[in-house]
Amino acid sequence: MFFEVVICAFIGIVAVLAILGLWRKKYSRFVPDNKHSVFKVLVDVMDSILFVTSGKKNALHVYIVKYFKEKSKKSRQQPLFTHWLCGVRLVIIHKAEAVKEFFKEKRIIEISDFHDFFKPYVGTGILTCGGSQWKAQRKLLSAGFHSSMLKGYLVVINDHAQKLVEILHEETGKDFTSVESLLSLCSLDIVCESILGVKIGAMQKEAEEYVSSLHKLLEVGMSRIWKFWQWSDFIFFHLSNSYRQILPHLRIAHGFSRSIIKERKGRYMNGEMGDDSRRPKCLLDVLLKLHIEDKVLDEEGVRQEVDTFIVGGHDTVTVAVQWVLYLIGLYPEVQEKLHQELDSKLGADSKGPLSFSDLSELKYLDCVVKECFRIYPPVPIIARKVPEEITICGYTIPKRTTVVVSPFLVHRDEDVFPDPEKFDPDRFLPENSARIPECAYIPFLRDRETALDAVLVTWK
Numbered sequence: 001m002f003f004e005v006v007i008c009a010f011i012g013i014v015a016v017l018a019i020l021g022l023w024r025k026k027y028s029r030f031v032p033d034n035k036h037s038v039f040k041v042l043v044d045v046m047d048s049i050l051f052v053t054s055g056k057k058n059a060l061h062v063y064i065v066k067y068f069k070e071k072s073k074k075s076r077q078q079p080l081f082t083h084w085l086c087g088v089r090l091v092i093i094h095k096a097e098a099v100k101e102f103f104k105e106k107r108i109i110e111i112s113d114f115h116d117f118f119k120p121y122v123g124t125g126i127l128t129c130g131g132s133q134w135k136a137q138r139k140l141l142s143a144g145f146h147s148s149m150l151k152g153y154l155v156v157i158n159d160h161a162q163k164l165v166e167i168l169h170e171e172t173g174k175d176f177t178s179v180e181s182l183l184s185l186c187s188l189d190i191v192c193e194s195i196l197g198v199k200i201g202a203m204q205k206e207a208e209e210y211v212s213s214l215h216k217l218l219e220v221g222m223s224r225i226w227k228f229w230q231w232s233d234f235i236f237f238h239l240s241n242s243y244r245q246i247l248p249h250l251r252i253a254h255g256f257s258r259s260i261i262k263e264r265k266g267r268y269m270n271g272e273m274g275d276d277s278r279r280p281k282c283l284l285d286v287l288l289k290l291h292i293e294d295k296v297l298d299e300e301g302v303r304q305e306v307d308t309f310i311v312g313g314h315d316t317v318t319v320a321v322q323w324v325l326y327l328i329g330l331y332p333e334v335q336e337k338l339h340q341e342l343d344s345k346l347g348a349d350s351k352g353p354l355s356f357s358d359l360s361e362l363k364y365l366d367c368v369v370k371e372c373f374r375i376y377p378p379v380p381i382i383a384r385k386v387p388e389e390i391t392i393c394g395y396t397i398p399k400r401t402t403v404v405v406s407p408f409l410v411h412r413d414e415d416v417f418p419d420p421e422k423f424d425p426d427r428f429l430p431e432n433s434a435r436i437p438e439c440a441y442i443p444f445l446r447d448r449e450t451a452l453d454a455v456l457v458t459w460k
Contacts, residue, residue: 065408068092072409079393086228090383090402093392094409096416096440101392102405103439112383112402116233117224120246121217121253123300125308141286141305151356152281153194158353160189163203179325184211184318191313196306197282198260210256213249218315220246257306261299264288283309316378323376324369327423334425337364367425370433373443375423377407407442416440 068083072094075081079098083090093099115128122128126137164186171177185202188211192200200207220242223230230236237243261284268288287305290297297305328334345361346352381404388399397403412420416437417427426432 068406068409069412072412076414080395085225088402089398090404091397092409093403093405095393095413096410096437098393099405099410099439099442102403105386105390105392110385110387112385113231114225114383114402118218118221120243120250121221122307122311123304125304127308127312137305141283153190154354154356156194157190160186160193160203162353163189167203180318180322181211183321184314187314187317187321188310191310191317192260195283195309195313196260197264197284200260207256209252213252214311214315216249217246217253218311253307254303257303257310260284261288261302261306265292268292320373320376320378324372327372327375328368331423334368334423338368341365364425367428370428370441370443371423371425374411374417374427374441375421377411377443379444380408381406405442410440410442413440 071081071083072092075094079095080091080093083092093102111128119128126141129137164182167182168177168179171182182203185205185207188202188207189200192198192202202208202211223242224236227242230240230242264284265288268285269292284302284306287297287302291299291302328338341362341364346354346358383402383404385402386397386399390397392403411417414420417440427436
């Protein structure tokens, strides 16, 4: 009896693999693909299992980066290529002309299924919703990014940046300093005070528990992408240890955002917002107006949007600034030129707050930051699911396909950026940047997650 069960199970597994393999072969004719066989899906599955279970931190991510860079080179003559993730078809766009056509396709507003892995934390905020719901939420939240508000954010950035500089100055006497935690706390202070209107004192070590929980939640969400056996919500929520591990972190993260909402809501209800209280001063004011006055958003909806913007404006900024500091640190000649520009343009006021006019004068700094974002874009990929069949650069993309746009790969197109791994800020001098084709440089893409990031990261 046992032997019969084993045989049946084996036959069932082979049948499933064969069906997936044949389905893969069928669709490989639409988009350029690597050599495949009926059972190539088994190799993909084993790759995921081996790297996820290797015990090496970031081993899978390093492997994936190397893999896609190599595959992009092999597909250099095509604007896109196919990758199969355990039977799931991904079309990877790595050329500017394909990016341009993709963004012109107005029907592509569905998020990929992978976004669902972050819903335990952010719910159905603007980052994880799609279709008509995303359109409606985007329209409602647009008031939170009025130009007058964005100008006020620069004041907050200046204040916390100066505090960060003071803390870093105290660290200079040490042999080693990890800037990751300092940048993370500074970014959290900026995001909470600018878009949420609440001071939290993160750099005074008052939010370390929240930051730790946030990182754990993002880590688990990312790991689900590669742990195909956790794609099922039933398995993840009821059978996996991962969900039990994040439960205390969910309580901490949601408690943090609810405390921010409670404080701002109390001031809103008590008329403590100043003489111009009817005019929103930050994004959270917009959300509270939608909740309290317009009745179109409940309190849980406010919490979900707050969590979404904390993630979008805090984690992305932290990673981006780390890469900027890393690259500047590798090149002393770049540091020297930056010092010279700051001294010549700002003079005795180099330690004072920066204005918009000051920023516009720092031309070389602008080139340096753009080159940093080219090599390590703040948003390295986005994934969207096409609701119906579309055509990109002559290739037919079947409906329900997940299309991945990768600035990380687009920025390494040797036809646009010769010697792409070389750090060269001069690429973005006016006479050189004018020759960069449309959509060949897309550090923030042109998508839902990136409006706030573009403002905060560039200013910071």
